[in-house]
Amino acid sequence: MVGVIHFVGAGPGAADLLTVRATRLLAAADVVVYPGTYLDPEVLTHCSPEARLVDSQALDLDRITAVLVEAAAEGLAVVRLTSGDPSVYSALAEQTRRLAAAGVAWDVTPGVPSYAAATALVGAELTVPLLAQSVVLTRAQARSTPMPDGESLEAFAATGATLVLHLAVTRTTELAERLAPYYGADCPAVVVFRASQPGELVLRGTLADIGAQVEDAGLRQAAVIIVGRVLGTTGGGESHLYDAARPRPTTGA
Structure with a gap:
């Protein structure tokens, strides 16, 4: 059975700034590939003690992909952590292209940018x-x-x-x-x-x-x-959304 690769935003680095979904995926993961350069090690305390942890900072894209594909082929639960949010500067596009070519499914869990x-x-x-x-x-x-x-x-x-x-x-x-x-x-x-x-x-x-x-x-x-x-500490206008003169919807009794 081929597993799914979960790309998970690790947030800015603090262990308490991950989403609930992210912590659940980490707790259930057999393999976690993480960016050691940008991550506070405390984030990894959400992982199972039995999980295999792979620091990607010394790996090129092909070697990272190989780790993910091999783990998925074994039917393992795999999390690929990215710093911040996967939508920005995470190399998500490059990695998922390679996974698609290898026939491996993947999904994305957002994080705090x-x-x-x-x-x-x-x-x-x-x-x-x-x-x-x-x-x-x-x-x-x-x-x-x-x-x-x-x-x-x-x-x-x-x-x-x-x-x-x-x-x-x-x-x-x-x-x-x-x-x-x-x-x-x-x-x-x-x-x-x-x-x-x-x-x-x-x-x-x-x-x-x-x-x-x-x-x-x-x-x-x-x-x-x-x-x-x-x-700056001064300047700017005020939002029309909260203007007292803006008509408000009425609520039923």
Whole structure:
């Protein structure tokens, strides 16, 4: 009997920020493949003591796929943990293409995205009326897969949307300089390192100084950069949804 591979969002790293479904799948799993680079080991306490745990940080995509396919062929219950939520920067598409070619079924359980955990930590809302009603989740490109045509940082910045940058902390100064002409050098910016995990760190500043703060802190990975006027303490409008003048539905007696 061939098993099903469960892709499960591990959230930002804290063991208590997984969904109930995720913890149930982990408890029932015979094999758990997890991203050791980004995960607080406490997350793995949800696993059965008898489960085989495989750290994927030293494995390439083909070797990861081989572990999953072999376990599924044995009819084992398999969980592939991803950091944050599988819908963003999880290599879900690449892995599931390979599983489909091997005839292995799979499903997805969502998790708390890292940007959501970072935003919660700074007590912000990314969509504030009259300031920004859109959020762009993107990354920087250096020694990585090229960005598609039209997805330049400047193109996104020109919209004025709240900007969330993943996989970019080592280039914070350069990126801030590119964004300043669009948002203004005084635009609020925050960098959150390992949100919800031991050693979490929040740096608050502006596009003019956030790069220097990152350098002083020595951050090299596992951080999210958020840029936008919504991070300010004042300004913005109020939602029409909660306007006292808005007609309300009547309730029956």
